[in-house]
Amino acid sequence: MTTLAEAGAALAAESARYAGLGWMRGTSGNLSVVLDADPLRLAVTASGLDKAELTAADVVVVDRTGTAVPDQPRPDRAPSAEAGLHARIAEVSGAGAVVHVHALSPVLAAEYWPDGVELRDLEMLKGFGRAAHDDLVTVPVVPNGQDMRVLGDAFEAGYRADTPALLVARHGVYVWGADLTQARHRLECLEWLLRFTIERTRTR
Amino acid sequence: MTTLAEAGAALAAESARYAGLGWMRGTSGNLSVVLDADPLRLAVTASGLDKAELTAADVVVVDRTGTAVPDQPRPDRAPSAEAGLHARIAEVSGAGAVVHVHALSPVLAAEYWPDGVELRDLEMLKGFGRAAHDDLVTVPVVPNGQDMRVLGDAFEAGYRADTPALLVARHGVYVWGADLTQARHRLECLEWLLRFTIERTRTR
Amino acid sequence: MTTLAEAGAALAAESARYAGLGWMRGTSGNLSVVLDADPLRLAVTASGLDKAELTAADVVVVDRTGTAVPDQPRPDRAPSAEAGLHARIAEVSGAGAVVHVHALSPVLAAEYWPDGVELRDLEMLKGFGRAAHDDLVTVPVVPNGQDMRVLGDAFEAGYRADTPALLVARHGVYVWGADLTQARHRLECLEWLLRFTIERTRTR
Amino acid sequence: MTTLAEAGAALAAESARYAGLGWMRGTSGNLSVVLDADPLRLAVTASGLDKAELTAADVVVVDRTGTAVPDQPRPDRAPSAEAGLHARIAEVSGAGAVVHVHALSPVLAAEYWPDGVELRDLEMLKGFGRAAHDDLVTVPVVPNGQDMRVLGDAFEAGYRADTPALLVARHGVYVWGADLTQARHRLECLEWLLRFTIERTRTR
Numbered sequence: 001m002t003t004l005a006e007a008g009a010a011l012a013a014e015s016a017r018y019a020g021l022g023w024m025r026g027t028s029g030n031l032s033v034v035l036d037a038d039p040l041r042l043a044v045t046a047s048g049l050d051k052a053e054l055t056a057a058d059v060v061v062v063d064r065t066g067t068a069v070p071d072q073p074r075p076d077r078a079p080s081a082e083a084g085l086h087a088r089i090a091e092v093s094g095a096g097a098v099v100h101v102h103a104l105s106p107v108l109a110a111e112y113w114p115d116g117v118e119l120r121d122l123e124m125l126k127g128f129g130r131a132a133h134d135d136l137v138t139v140p141v142v143p144n145g146q147d148m149r150v151l152g153d154a155f156e157a158g159y160r161a162d163t164p165a166l167l168v169a170r171h172g173v174y175v176w177g178a179d180l181t182q183a184r185h186r187l188e189c190l191e192w193l194l195r196f197t198i199e200r201t202r203t204r
Numbered sequence: 205m206t207t208l209a210e211a212g213a214a215l216a217a218e219s220a221r222y223a224g225l226g227w228m229r230g231t232s233g234n235l236s237v238v239l240d241a242d243p244l245r246l247a248v249t250a251s252g253l254d255k256a257e258l259t260a261a262d263v264v265v266v267d268r269t270g271t272a273v274p275d276q277p278r279p280d281r282a283p284s285a286e287a288g289l290h291a292r293i294a295e296v297s298g299a300g301a302v303v304h305v306h307a308l309s310p311v312l313a314a315e316y317w318p319d320g321v322e323l324r325d326l327e328m329l330k331g332f333g334r335a336a337h338d339d340l341v342t343v344p345v346v347p348n349g350q351d352m353r354v355l356g357d358a359f360e361a362g363y364r365a366d367t368p369a370l371l372v373a374r375h376g377v378y379v380w381g382a383d384l385t386q387a388r389h390r391l392e393c394l395e396w397l398l399r400f401t402i403e404r405t406r407t408r
Numbered sequence: 409m410t411t412l413a414e415a416g417a418a419l420a421a422e423s424a425r426y427a428g429l430g431w432m433r434g435t436s437g438n439l440s441v442v443l444d445a446d447p448l449r450l451a452v453t454a455s456g457l458d459k460a461e462l463t464a465a466d467v468v469v470v471d472r473t474g475t476a477v478p479d480q481p482r483p484d485r486a487p488s489a490e491a492g493l494h495a496r497i498a499e500v501s502g503a504g505a506v507v508h509v510h511a512l513s514p515v516l517a518a519e520y521w522p523d524g525v526e527l528r529d530l531e532m533l534k535g536f537g538r539a540a541h542d543d544l545v546t547v548p549v550v551p552n553g554q555d556m557r558v559l560g561d562a563f564e565a566g567y568r569a570d571t572p573a574l575l576v577a578r579h580g581v582y583v584w585g586a587d588l589t590q591a592r593h594r595l596e597c598l599e600w601l602l603r604f605t606i607e608r609t610r611t612r
Numbered sequence: 613m614t615t616l617a618e619a620g621a622a623l624a625a626e627s628a629r630y631a632g633l634g635w636m637r638g639t640s641g642n643l644s645v646v647l648d649a650d651p652l653r654l655a656v657t658a659s660g661l662d663k664a665e666l667t668a669a670d671v672v673v674v675d676r677t678g679t680a681v682p683d684q685p686r687p688d689r690a691p692s693a694e695a696g697l698h699a700r701i702a703e704v705s706g707a708g709a710v711v712h713v714h715a716l717s718p719v720l721a722a723e724y725w726p727d728g729v730e731l732r733d734l735e736m737l738k739g740f741g742r743a744a745h746d747d748l749v750t751v752p753v754v755p756n757g758q759d760m761r762v763l764g765d766a767f768e769a770g771y772r773a774d775t776p777a778l779l780v781a782r783h784g785v786y787v788w789g790a791d792l793t794q795a796r797h798r799l800e801c802l803e804w805l806l807r808f809t810i811e812r813t814r815t816r
Contacts, residue, residue: 026331026392050385102328104400111404123756123783124714127638132756132783144327144336171327171336181662188638196716200723202408204814230535230596254589306532308604315608348531348540375531375540406612430633434739434800458793510736512808519812552735552744579735579744610816 007043008056019052030080046077084148095176106173127189212260223256234284250281288352299380310377331393416464427460438488454485492556503584514581535597619655620668631664642692658689696760707788718785739801
């Protein structure tokens with residue numbers, strides 16, 4: 001996916017897909033793909049728009065700080081405010097795509113296990129890039145904040161190459177991968193795993 | 205959105221969208237947009253019709269009391285019985301659109317916190333027009349009733365310009381904004397916030 | 409709706425709608441409309457077919473006992489096994505349409521309140537044909553069984569003209585009305601009311 | 613359904629249907645149909661692809677061990693890793709189709725009742741091929757594992773011809789039938805039954 005038009009079309013389609021799952025309610029969430037690694041350039045979904053209704057042009061190119069670069073397809077479109085965290089995640093992890101949504105179970109899980117959510121011995125962990133047996137996965141949780149550099153530092157402090165996800169308390173989840181498809185598979189598995197874990201640990 | 209035909213089309217589309225979320229079951233709920241501020245004229249969805257199946261003509265123009273004015277596109281269509289409350293909300297708040305749905309989580313929240321639902325330190329509050337940190341939002345709850353003037357008075361008594369929502373106990377929720385899109389974003393965020401809060405406070 | 413073809417088309421469309429809500433899983437449930445009152449003739453959905461995939465021809469005409477009459481549009485189609493209860497309900501209540509689905513909340517409600525489910529002071533009761541205030545609605549529950557005459561007798565014993573619904577324990581719900589649309593509105597409201605009541609009474 | 617093209621088309625359509633229910637998140641799950649009984653040949657969905665997006669060519673022919681045979685329509689497509697268990701189930705039960713999905717309620721049920729999930733006196737059991745009254749159905753649960761021969765042995769040890777389902781702990785569910793349609797009806801009923809049972813036994 002090298003051209004901006006292609007990236008925009010892929011981001012619009014993928015956003016509509018997550019919006020259909022109810023994970024991007026009220027214009028929340030954002031998706032990005034890496035256009036270039038050096039200097040880092042990401043195409044990120046524009047801010048404030050319904051994620052089910054994006055067009056290929058509703059995308060903004062940002063640099064490693066999340067700042068919009070000159071020459072945008074839609075100069076009137078602002079990048080997602082969280083673009084800086086997308087860029088940090090891409091830079092540190094080497095990911096080709098970063099997905100951020102506000103699904104409910106990740107946010108509840110972060111609430112119940114603020115020191116990190118532990119998962120192990122679950123088949124769906126394979127879709128998350130880990131093993132189904134004897135592999136303790138801890139999904140890190142960081143406090144919410146509006147300064148993407150602070151969030152980025154918290155992310156980096158707890159970053160493990162084998163754990164492609166981050167929970168932001170009272171906010172949402174970030175999942176990344178080589179491309180939007182791998183990020184999707186990982187996010188779908190993680191959301192399932194968190195929903196299962198929340199239910200399993202509920203008093204019956 | 206100045207013409208009635210445009211308003212009707214927008215209301216029909218928006219209603220279908222909420223109906224798709226299951227928030228307008230059994231013909232419940234109603235949406236309105238302000239056509240004129242002085243004298244106040246609202247276009248409100250007609251009563252008794254499935255909200256997924258409205259056409260642009262299924263709209264009634266009402267005055268500030270919620271009474272249908274002469275010269276309707278569909279004289280056989282009655283305005284929503286709750287049009288009077290839509291008008292009061294629009295008049296007091298200056299909103300351009302008012303949305304009323306029967307989503308389950310708002311009604312459960314009103315049941316659990318009949319003195320008002322408190323929300324704070326949640327990212328999704330930004331979509332509700334408030335801050336994500338250190339901003340206590342209290343969504344007012346009023347008792348249900350069939351007299352729109354009584355409901356309107358209760359609404360007005362608890363009205364705060366920074367809190368664009370009202371919970372009616374055992375009934376549903378009203379959310380408003382400058383237009384249907386802003387009202388949608390706010391309602392989607394509020395519904396998410398209430399679902400999260402109900403789950404978070406459940407004994408585990 | 410007088411012709412069988414019209415009835416079949418309406419039943420197919422309505423079934424697909426309920427199937428879309430997940431209320432007719434595994435071919436469960438059935439819908440009927442009255443073609444003639446005397447002698448009683450109902451068009452009922454055929455048995456064993458996915459309710460999302462019915463055609464207008466997948467309908468069987470039955471008499472007041474639920475037995476298929478001669479001259480069917482599809483002689484290979486068997487009537488729903490529950491057609492006899494549809495007929496009894498139509499005969500006793502005077503309804504023009506009877507809807508039977510296996511939504512989860514009605515069955516759970518019957519489990520929790522086997523002597524009848526009490527509802528009152530809820531706005532959605534208006535969509536069920538009752539009042540929103542000071543009107544105690546009791547939805548009757550009967551034990552499950554395979555003999556439609558036994559079920560029909562149990563239905564008739566507890567029948568009240570102002571309560572157009574019946575819960576069959578460990579099975580599903582029947583709701584009726586003047587036509588499929590009224591039955592739909594009532595069923596949607598009842599299902600919402602039962603979901604609310606189950607949640608409201610859960611220990612928190 | 614004798615040709616591979618027909619099988620592929622049916623598998624693709626059926627997979628999309630389950631994916632729409634959210635039961636195949638993150639490429640999880642797989643479906644198969646028997647092409648020949650002796651020697652056993654199954655057409656099984658290819659591995660690693662989104663189950664909502666399969667084409668008729670995304671299918672692999674496997675033998676009784678689950679190994680891909682020569683001459684595939686898509687040599688680049690690998691069979692589902694679980695094909696060996698599909699083949700064992702088909703061989704032992706005589707089923708014409710085997711469906712494996714990762715719906716949440718079956719996995720939760722296996723968690724709560726690891727010695728087998730008991731169901732009885734429920735109308736939906738009829739859709740599962742059992743009786744609605746006085747018929748104790750026990751859905752077996754086996755521990756998860758990556759060796760399909762071990763899983764197959766565990767399946768075979770607890771196999772009963774009148775119970776066309778298997779729960780794999782921390783993983784998912786297998787349901788089978790004469791064809792994909794019967795497997796679908798049985799799976800939909802089982803998933804409903806497990807959801808009901810989990811809810812019914814929750815402390816209130």
